[in-house]
Amino acid sequence: EVQLMESGGGLVQPGRSLKLSCAASGFTYNNYVMAWVRQAPTKGLEWVASISTGGGNTYYRDSVKGRFTISRDNAKNTLYLQIDSLRSEDTATYYCAKSVPYFDYWGQGVMVTVSS
Amino acid sequence: IQMTQSPSLLSASVGDRVTLSCKAGQNINNYLAWYQQKLGEAPKLLIYNANSLQTGIPSRFSGSGSGTDFTVTISSLQPEDVATYFCQQYSSGSTFGSGTKLEIK
Numbered sequence: 001e002v003q004l005m006e007s008g009g010g011l012v013q014p015g016r017s018l019k020l021s022c023a024a025s026g027f028t029y030n031n032y033v034m035a036w037v038r039q040a041p042t043k044g045l046e047w048v049a050s051i052s053t054g055g056g057n058t059y060y061r062d063s064v065k066g067r068f069t070i071s072r073d074n075a076k077n078t079l080y081l082q083i084d085s086l087r088s089e090d091t092a093t094y095y096c097a098k099s100v101p102y103f104d105y106w107g108q109g110v111m112v113t114v115s116s
Numbered sequence: 117i118q119m120t121q122s123p124s125l126l127s128a129s130v131g132d133r134v135t136l137s138c139k140a141g142q143n144i145n146n147y148l149a150w151y152q153q154k155l156g157e158a159p160k161l162l163i164y165n166a167n168s169l170q171t172g173i174p175s176r177f178s179g180s181g182s183g184t185d186f187t188v189t190i191s192s193l194q195p196e197d198v199a200t201y202f203c204q205q206y207s208s209g210s211t212f213g214s215g216t217k218l219e220i221k
Contacts, residue, residue, distance in 0.1 A: 035210075045151075045159065045202055047210040059209075095158055101206045102149035104170065106158040 002026040004096050004107035011113045012086050022079040022096030022107055030054075030074040033099040036081050038092040039109075046092075049081065050099060063089075086114045117141050117205050121213035127221040134190045136216045138203035143183050147207035150179055150188045153215075154199045162201075163188060195220060 008020040020036075035050040049070040050059045058070050069082040079096050091114045097103035118141035128134050138148065146166035151159040161170045163179035166186055176191045190197055198220055203213040 044214045045153075045204070045212040047212070050210075101210070102161065102164045102204060103151075103159070104161050104164070106160070108158055 002098065002105045004098065004105060006094065006096055006107045006110035009094065009110035009112045011115060013116050014086055014088060014114055016086055017082070017084045018086060018112060020081040020083070020094055020096075020110060020112070022081075024077045024079065024096075024098075027098070027105075029077040033101065034070075034072060034079045035097045035099045035103065036070060036079075037095045037097055037103065037106075038090075039095070040089075040092045043092075048094070051079070083112070086112075088114050090114050117144060117208055117211050119203055119205055119211050119213035121201075121203055121216050123216060124214065125217045125219070127219045128193050129221045130193055130195060132193045134193050134197075134218065136188050136201050136218070138181075138186045138188075138213050140184045140186070140205055140207075144205045144207035146182045147205055148179075148181070148186050149204045149206065151202045151204065152197075152199045153202065159202065193218075193220070 003025045005023045012018050036048040038048050051070045055072045067085050071080045093109040093111050095109045096107045098105040120139045122137045148166045150163040152162050153159040162173050167179045179188050200215045200217045202215045205211050
């Protein structure tokens with residue numbers, strides 16, 4: 001059974017940093033592109049970033065380039081999202097997703113709230 | 117690529133045939149997926165490549181379309197289908213529509 005489990009969210013002040021993690025199991029993790037998708041409260045879904053199987057290629061939406069860093073550890077079957085210089089508009093539930101390239105499996109999500 | 121869903125809210129009765137629409141801002145061939153998101157849950161993949169049913173999804177769901185115009189149809193609406201439905205294009209990057217909220221009348 002495919003499982004994706006996010007962690008690392010919380011309440012953070014503007015300008016601070018946060019690192020999200022996503023532990024994967026139930027599939028051959030290093031064979032798949034992985035992604036982060038976010039959803040602001042009561043809003044729609046927004047693709048944030050994707051990473052190739054080996055980690056050598058990364059892709060970001062324009063609004064997060066330079067502040068977000070996606071990475072993966074294939075030995076630990078874990079996906080990461082480093083978020084720097086947090087802004088109020090980053091407040092959202094962040095989902096990790098297995099990408100094929102549509103998203104066939106999603107984690108349960110982790111909430112990030114940016115507020116002073 | 118902008119994705120436009122309509123309507124934003126739909127109320128229908130149990131047993132009704134329901135069709136939700138999604139329009140792409142440019143030709144995306146058949147690189148379109150549909151997701152169902154129930155309140156408080158993560159999205160779930162329903163349809164990929166415009167008309168392929170994901171494993172485990174009830175056969176009352178079906179998808180159609182190509183190019184710029186797409187639909188997902190529920191042949192007989194069930195109470196458990198209450199959710200918000202999102203389309204996503206993956207022809208160039210990834211973009212979601214704003215969603216259609218489906219309610220029971």
